[in-house]
Amino acid sequence: MAAPLFLLAPPRSYTSLVNAMLGQHPQCFGLPELCLFNVDTLVDLWRGSAAEISENGPMARHGLLRAVAEIYCGEQSTATVNMALRWASVREHWTTGQVFQEIVDKIHPLVAVEKSPSYTISVKRMRAMLDTFPDARFLHLVRHPVAQAKSLLAINDGAFTIKVNAFEIGEDYALMEPQIAWHDINLNILDFLDKVPPAQQMRMRGEDIMAQPEQRLAEIARWAGLRDDAEAVDQMMHPERSPFACFGPINALFGNDPNFLAGPTFRPHTPKIPPLSxxxxWRDDGKGLHPEVVQLANEFGYV
Incomplete structure (x- = not known):
């Protein structure tokens, strides 16, 4: 069995695009967001309310349903998603690790590539990934804190920052502060990776992949023990060819960032990287990044 490759990053850190690119490698299978390790057993993924979109609400199930429909039926339609619902009901009391293991076994010998940003909210969730797949590889994808924070605030009026309690509290004010989420989630990832063997982990800046895609994708492939020839790299340059790089049927529309689903084609570009100073x-008081955010961004190669 080929061990999975997981992408670890806060939301809005190029994960949708990079996951789809790596998933197009001829030796890989790029999955949508399964969100399985958010919960202990599969039935728990069906116990969320409509308000719990980023945890275990209805939208969090779309990726799993689309994946099962595609893997077991070869297509994603209303009928095959209904089949996936029946597939899930039979396994409702399985641990989510067992469910993920079956998916990995089904697509063998291809390497499963997955990135559910919600995993990184909790070190416990990431440790469950490693417990299930001791040989898994983990790609820590980072993005400049200012760019990531701006993008995060643009999604659902910054709802994710509220979910992770990313607030700056003063004597007479409380401010939604997305840089706190960037900092704390990356610290979660570093805490988890401290227990992962060095050979099974890699860190890469998303901006570097955008600017030098062929070089960086080949580098990731070599680290993951995959082919790095021109044909393999060319296939990774076409994330739009993924069966999950579009909206799904009406009963499982999402499973990924809607912005990516609406426009999955990759266009190489060099992102602007603002100074940290x-x-x-997003603030009107003239303040900048917190010192601890600057320090961590420095460690990731930003200045």
Whole structure:
């Protein structure tokens, strides 16, 4: 069995695009967001309310349903998603690790590639991934804190920052502060990776992949023990060819970032990387990044 490759990153850190690119490698199978390790047993993924979109609400189930429909039926339609619902009901009391293991076995010998950003909210969730797959590889994908924070605030009016309690509290104010989420989630990832063998982990800046895709994708492939020839790299340059790089049928529309689903084609570009010392654009008091955010961004190669 080929051990999975997991992408670890806060939301809005190029994970949708990079997951789809790696998933197009001829030796890989790029999965949508399964969200399985958010919970202990499969039935728990069906116990969320409509408000729990990023945890175990209805949208969190779309990726699993689409994956099962595609893997077992070869297509994603209303009928095959209904089949996937029946597949899940038979396994409702399985641990989510067992469910993920069956999916990995089914797509063998291809390497499963997955990235559910919600895993990184909790070190416990990431440890469950490693307990299930001791040989798994983990790609820590990072993005500049200002760019990631701006993008995060643009999604559902910054709802994710509220979910992870990313607030700056003063004597007479409380401010939604997305850089706190960037900092704390990356610290969660570093805490988890401290227990992962060095050979099974890699860190890469998303901006570097955008600017030098062929070089960086080949580098990731070599680290993962995959082919790095021109044909393999060319296939990874076409994330839009993934069966999950589009909206799904009406009963499982999502399973990924809607912005990516609406426009999955990759266009190489060099993202602007602002200095860490300037005031941040989402505040009107002229303040910049917190010192601890700057320090961690420095460790990731930003200046």
């Amino acid at each position: 300037k005031p941040v654009p």
